[in-house]
Amino acid sequence: MPLLPAPRLIDPAAVPALRWGVIGTGIADQFVHAIHAHTVQRAVAVTARDAEKTRAFADAHGIGSVHASVDALVNDPEVDVVYVATPHPLHREQALAAIAAGKHVLIEKPIALNAADAREILDAGRAAGVLVAEAMWTRYLPQADVIRQVLDAGLLGEIDLVRADFGSLVDVDPTSRMFDPALGGGAMLDLGVYIVAFASSIIGPPTTIRAVGTLADTGVDDSATIALKTDAGAQAALTTTFGAVTPIEASVFGSRGRLDVLSPFYGPVGLRLSVDGADVEEWRDDAMPQVHDGLSYQATAFASYVGEGLSESPVHPHDEVVSVLATIDEVRRQITAG
Incomplete structure (x- = not known):
């Protein structure tokens, strides 16, 4: 009898279909591909520093809205959750802006440059009653x-x-x-x-x-x-x-x-x-089919936690x-x- 148990997977179709706003177009390229290919989650808006690259990113992934600023994206009423995929030093400011706008936030790893900034972000999310998580995708595989x-x-x-x-x-x-x-x-x-x-x-x-x-x-x-x-x-x-x-x-x-x-x-x-x-x-x-398609698991888990009304990831x-x-x-x- 096998000792290794089977993984307990979350059905991607059984969680809320959230509308994602994306900040940054680096690792976000693999993330958006993964969620569109393997989940019911959808990226609906994007913003990044380079306007031409941002428009190309939106066209490649079928994203309808391209925003000129982070402020415009986080305040878009059509966005449920913000995915912060920019360089580390920008995470704190952008995450706090999303939280202040009442959005759930998934923040690429590391969530911040240091522990103090991480605590500030997470405490702000808890106080606002929104789900904030670090995109440590390995935890959700x-x-x-x-x-x-x-x-x-x-x-x-x-x-x-x-x-x-x-x-x-x-x-x-x-x-x-x-x-x-x-x-x-x-x-x-x-x-x-x-x-x-x-x-x-x-x-x-x-x-x-x-x-x-x-x-x-x-x-x-x-x-x-x-x-x-x-x-x-x-x-x-x-x-x-x-x-x-x-x-x-x-x-x-x-x-x-x-x-x-x-x-x-x-x-x-x-x-x-x-x-x-x-x-x-x-x-x-x-x-x-590809290693980074595994990014989809964290998006499905994140959506399930939103559906449960959680403010932090249980895993x-x-x-x-x-x-x-x-x-x-x-x-x-x-x-x-x-």
Whole structure:
């Protein structure tokens, strides 16, 4: 009998069909494609800095309204939820504008540049009675639900160690978003948020954080090796870098077994489980034609939470969003301090 449970999926047709206003046209291209292809969610309005590119984006995705400003988009009565997909430093101001306009908001990761800004955004959403969530799409993938069930059932025993890596070879360009301090550059805010969020989902917030790393000539972190520990004794060993391609895998080790998330662990890929020395059991997720089509799962989940009247995601609550950024804040501080 298989040990790996089936994922508990939300029926995309059973949730409210929300009208999405999109700010930014970068990762939003993959997001809008995914929701139009796999959900009942629809992008109805868009705004971005470059008017020509914004119009082309709207035409490509069948979006009817192109707004000249963020203010116009968030105050559009035909928009139910705002998707903030701009560079990190813009998230706070744009999210707060959407919340003030009474809109639900999904904000690309990281939700803000630091934990204090994240808390401000999330508290504002709660006070306004709207749903605000970070677009940590990994939390909404089918494999994430399988992982939660494995942990809840205690199949791995007492959790001892989490390992995760995310390295990508990024050409050094001082003018690019990746290396520009003013644009929230650095490996930790771009790639590292995934590995810290994964560790958090397994062992919770750390009480001990140790980090070493390197800085690019522009002053942003371009690699980090991180050790985390909780009061319960569980640990995490995490690595991220702009200087090399790494396996992009994640693993959880417990007193009874191990669970591996296949590569790339941030997308819908699959799991490998071994318990009590038994043969390895593997489950692969082949439901989506492309990795980033998995972005659709978070949109369906978000709409279901709106339908339930929630102000935060039950699988990615506000306190954890802030805790992950607090960990990143400390990692970056230690790397900068040398």
